[in-house]
Amino acid sequence: xxxxxxxxxxxxxxxxxxxxxxxxxxxxxxxxxxxxxxxxxxxxxxxxxxx
Numbered sequence: 001x002x003x004x005x006x007x008x009x010x011x012x013x014x015x016x017x018x019x020x021x022x023x024x025x026x027x028x029x030x031x032x033x034x035x036x037x038x039x040x041x042x043x044x045x046x047x048x049x050x051x
Contacts, residue, residue, distance in 0.1 A: 011046040013039045022046070 014023050014030075020039040021032040031042065 009043070009047045011043040013043050 008025060010025055012023050012025055013036075014021050016032065019032070020034045020036045021030050022034065022039050022043045023030045034042065
């Protein structure tokens with residue numbers, strides 16, 4: 001079973017053919033249809049959220 005290192009952010013910005021997305025590295029969920037700035041803001045706010 002593969003695990004992500006502790007220093008890797010859970011939510012990462014990825015480039016798609018049609019734009020940008022945010023991917024949850026833990027469960028594989030992807031939020032698509034985002035502009036680059038929106039994807040960065042979403043990933044930053046999700047990574048800062050207390051778990």
